[in-house]
Each structure stands twice: as structure tokens, then as C-alpha cells.
Amino acid sequence: MPSAPASCADAHSWFDVREVGQDIHMINEPGHAACYLIIGTRAALLFDSGLGIASISAVVRMLTNLPLLVVSSHHHIDHRGGNADLAAHIAVRDFCAHPAAADGGSGCAHDEADREFLRAYARAMTGVVAEFGRFAELDARYFFTLARVAHPRPLPDLTGWAVGVTPVTRTLADGEIIDLGGRHLEVLHTPGHAPDALCLFERRSGTLLSGDTVLSAAHWLHGPGADPAGFAASTRRLVNLPITRILAAHNIVCELPGHAAGEVARAAAALLEGTTTVTSGYDMLGHPVTRHECGPVTLLTPPSI
Numbered sequence: 111m112p113s114a115p116a117s118c119a120d121a122h123s124w125f126d127v128r129e130v131g132q133d134i135h136m137i138n139e140p141g142h143a144a145c146y147l148i149i150g151t152r153a154a155l156l157f158d159s160g161l162g163i164a165s166i167s168a169v170v171r172m173l174t175n176l177p178l179l180v181v182s183s184h185h186h187i188d189h190r191g192g193n194a195d196l197a198a199h200i201a202v203r204d205f206c207a208h209p210a211a212a213d214g215g216s217g218c219a220h221d222e223a224d225r226e227f228l229r230a231y232a233r234a235m236t237g238v239v240a241e242f243g244r245f246a247e248l249d250a251r252y253f254f255t256l257a258r259v260a261h262p263r264p265l266p267d268l269t270g271w272a273v274g275v276t277p278v279t280r281t282l283a284d285g286e287i288i289d290l291g292g293r294h295l296e297v298l299h300t301p302g303h304a305p306d307a308l309c310l311f312e313r314r315s316g317t318l319l320s321g322d323t324v325l326s327a328a329h330w331l332h333g334p335g336a337d338p339a340g341f342a343a344s345t346r347r348l349v350n351l352p353i354t355r356i357l358a359a360h361n362i363v364c365e366l367p368g369h370a371a372g373e374v375a376r377a378a379a380a381l382l383e384g385t386t387t388v389t390s391g392y393d394m395l396g397h398p399v400t401r402h403e404c405g406p407v408t409l410l411t412p413p414s415i
């Protein structure tokens with residue numbers, strides 16, 4: 111097995127782990143990224159591995175000893191940062207992703223993270239965690255919306271933080287069914303946020319694992335490879351599925367009702383039609399964006415759109 115990467119935080123204090131469905135565990139880095147472990151009778155599947163700041167393999171091994179598939183919702187580092195730790199500690203059966211991630215097409219390779227990006231992320235999130243303190247104080251005084259959610263984790267010393275190369279060993283075709291024994295997950299290619307974006311759908315329970323395609327808040331359509339028209343087509347496709355619940359990868363609220371997919375699809379259609387409410391703003395990392403509001407949904411595009 112490859113050597114283990116540095117761990118910057120203790121897994122028990124970094125992750126918030128809870129069962130969010132029958133044998134579906136949310137392994138959350140609160141305020142950062144949420145991963146999901148789905149356990150069948152013969153195998154388990156981890157959908158995303160987070161930032162790689164603490165050892166996610168330690169959490170996975172507390173929950174299951176079954177053979178493990180790791181599926182990346184897309185190549186962004188906050189979704190595959192723990193792959194190296196998993197490769198070092200668990201005999202992962204396969205690291206699975208969209209074909210573009212395996213051949214490096216469309217800039218989707220699972221390559222080493224740029225150190226400057228990691229530093230920028232750490233700086234930005236340190237600011238967000240500090241702002242959250244003020245938000246939580248007001249909430250505890252007046253609004254009481256945060257009582258049941260995990261608060262964003264303060265960032266530890268990230269001097270040793272790195273996200274290295276962990277090769278993709280299996281590509282997933284659109285429509286492919288992953289059989290974990292007693293439960294089946296359908297692979298959906300959903301380009302838009304990123305060219306290699308995947309969702310997984312469990313038809314029996316109506317559960318959609320949405321990655322960054324359906325979120326409770328701002329959807330990023332301004333990064334390299336993002337495609338608003340593709341996003342509209344992908345989310346329109348989700349509306350035709352019998353989704354009752356969505357498990358998303360970001361924000362304080364990661365569990366969404368099934369109709370959230372329809373709200374995002376409507377917003378994406380409105381964006382193409384030019385009927386969203388448009389303002390200028392910045393994303394969390396300080397990049398300028400155009401903000402498109404439609405109902406409860408926010409979409410971010412490059413400033414020129």
C-alpha cells in the first residue's frame with residue numbers, strides 16, 4: 111500500500127458522523143464537505159472522500175469492514191482529498207470516477223492539488239468560520255435555526271496538507287447500476303458544475319447523492335469546465351426521477367427534500383432564458399461572479415454572463 115499522507119486533524123474531532131438513512135452514513139466535515147457511506151450486504155460504497163485534512167479511513171473502518179468502492183462525484187479536491195488516506199489504509203477495491211477523470215480529459219484528472227489553491231482555501235475558510243461565530247451568536251439570541259446542525263470546524267494547522275495523485279481504477283458509465291448486495295445505485299452523468307460530475311440514485315429509497323449538482327445554496331457554474339447549458343440539461347433530467355430525498359456535498363444543510371432538484375432545474379432554465387434576478391458579487395474564495403437568484407436557488411456564473 112502507498113504511504114499514508116500527513117493527517118492535520120484528529121478524525122474524531124474533525125468529522126461529524128451520523129446515520130441519515132438505512133445503512134447510509136453521512137461523514138461530514140461540517141462547513142466544508144460531506145461524504146456518504148452506503149453499506150450493502152456484500153460491499154460498501156463511499157461517495158467522495160472530503161478534503162484530506164483528517165483520516166477518513168479511520169471513520170470508514172469504524173462503520174464497515176466490507177470491501178469498499180470509492181466513487182468521486184467529480185475531480186475537485188474537496189471531494190477526493192481523502193483518497194490517498196484510503197489507499198494507504200484500506201484495500202480499496204476500486205477508485206471510481208467519470209471517464210474524463212481517468213483520461214484527464216476536460217482538465218478533470220485526479221492530479222496533485224496546487225499548493226496556492228490549498229492556501230487560498232484555508233485563508234477563505236478561516237474567515238468563514240470567524241463570521242459563523244457572529245451568525246451563531248445572533249441565531250442563539252433570536253432565530254434558533256442552528257440548534258440541530260454541526261457548526262463549521264475551525265481549521266487546524268494545515269502546513270502539511272497536501273492532496274496527491276490517486277489513480278482512478280474504474281470508470282463509470284451513465285446508467286450503470288452498482289450492486290452492493292441488497293441495494294443498487296444508478297450512475298448518472300450530470301455535467302454542468304464540472305464536466306465529470308456524477309450523481310448516484312437509489313431508486314428503492316428515492317435517495318439522490320447529488321455531489322455539487324444540487325445544493326441548498328450557491329451552485330458554482332463559474333469554474334474551469336463549468337457549463338450552464340449542460341447544468342440545465344442535467345438538472346432537468348433529475349426532475350424526471352422519483353427523488354424523495356437529496357444528500358448533498360456542501361453547506362450547513364446537506365439533507366434536502368426531493369423537490370429541491372426541481373427548484374435547481376427551474377433556476378438553471380431561468381438562467382438560460384435570462385429571467386433570473388442578477389447582481390454582482392464574489393464567491394467564497396473572493397473571485398468575482400454574477401449571482402443569479404431564482405426562488406430559493408442561487409447560481410454563480412462568470413462576471414461576463
Ligand SMILES: [Zn+2]
Pocket residue numbers: 184186303304322
Ligand atoms: Zn465542485
Ligand SMILES: [Zn+2]
Pocket residue numbers: 143186188189322359360
Ligand atoms: Zn465541492
